[in-house]
Amino acid sequence: SQTIHQWPATLVQPVGSPLSLECTVEGTSNPNLYWYRQAAGRGLQLLFYSVGIGQISSEVPQNLSASRPQDRQFILSSKKLLLSDSGFYLCAWSVLSGSPGNEQFFGPGTRLTVL
Amino acid sequence: QKEVEQDPGPLSVPEGAIVSLNCTYSNSAFQYFMWYRQYSRKGPELLMYTYSSGNKEDGRFTAQVDKSSKYISLFIRDSQPSDSATYLCAIVQAAGNKLTFGGGTRVLVKP
Numbered sequence: 001s002q003t004i005h006q007w008p009a010t011l012v013q014p015v016g017s018p019l020s021l022e023c024t025v026e027g028t029s030n031p032n033l034y035w036y037r038q039a040a041g042r043g044l045q046l047l048f049y050s051v052g053i054g055q056i057s058s059e060v061p062q063n064l065s066a067s068r069p070q071d072r073q074f075i076l077s078s079k080k081l082l083l084s085d086s087g088f089y090l091c092a093w094s095v096l097s098g099s100p101g102n103e104q105f106f107g108p109g110t111r112l113t114v115l
Numbered sequence: 116q117k118e119v120e121q122d123p124g125p126l127s128v129p130e131g132a133i134v135s136l137n138c139t140y141s142n143s144a145f146q147y148f149m150w151y152r153q154y155s156r157k158g159p160e161l162l163m164y165t166y167s168s169g170n171k172e173d174g175r176f177t178a179q180v181d182k183s184s185k186y187i188s189l190f191i192r193d194s195q196p197s198d199s200a201t202y203l204c205a206i207v208q209a210a211g212n213k214l215t216f217g218g219g220t221r222v223l224v225k226p
Contacts, residue, residue: 006158042218042219043121043203043216043217043218043219044159044203044214044216046213046214049213059213088156090158090159092158102147102207102213102214103149103161103164104161104205104214105161106151106158106159106160107158108157108158109156109157109158111156
């Protein structure tokens with residue numbers, strides 16, 4: 001069965017510090033991978049998605065970047081965090097070529113607080 | 116106007132009651148519909164997936180889609196305290212790879 005991991009689970013960082021969040025998927029090959037941010041009490045905002053190694057699409061201009069160095073690894077980064085980067089960050093995967101409805105499966109999330 | 120609208124709640128019901136949740140959407144190109152359940156401080160988990168108008172049942176859960184009205188619903192029968200969570204609808208265009216989420220409805224089932 002497929003499993004998705006995210007770490008760290010929680011993170012408290014000062015403004016201006018760098019960020020690196022990691023997501024890995026097990027049990028599947030060539031997945032689509034996604035990064036979302038969820039502000040408190042709000043829906044999910046798609047930040048980046050990737051259909052393959054080195055292929056990143058950005059949905060929202062912002063202080064963040066994403067990379068996919070390996071097939072099942074997705075990294076979210078920032079060089080200098082802003083207060084507005086605080087939130088719950090979720091990684092998700094879906095089958096690359098399968099159901100056209102593109103069901104996505106989420107990881108446990110990373111709660112980031114920028115002080 | 117948001118592409119997908121969902122009442123944020125909270126929706127409070129007694130144990131055993133039917134929970135009724137809904138979303139409206141504006142883009143008729145949306146073809147596939149999902150409901151996710153999200154417990155506090157956890158990632159969303161997929162509950163139901165459907166792509167046609169009509170009803171789909173899975174245990175205590177029924178998903179309903181009315182494409183002519185651009186309206187989708189989720190019903191939870193015999194609700195339990197463990198159903199207390201935020202429920203998110205998600206919609207995708209035909210053959211697309213991006214989901215558009217509603218803001219979520221918080222549900223509280225009281226024992």
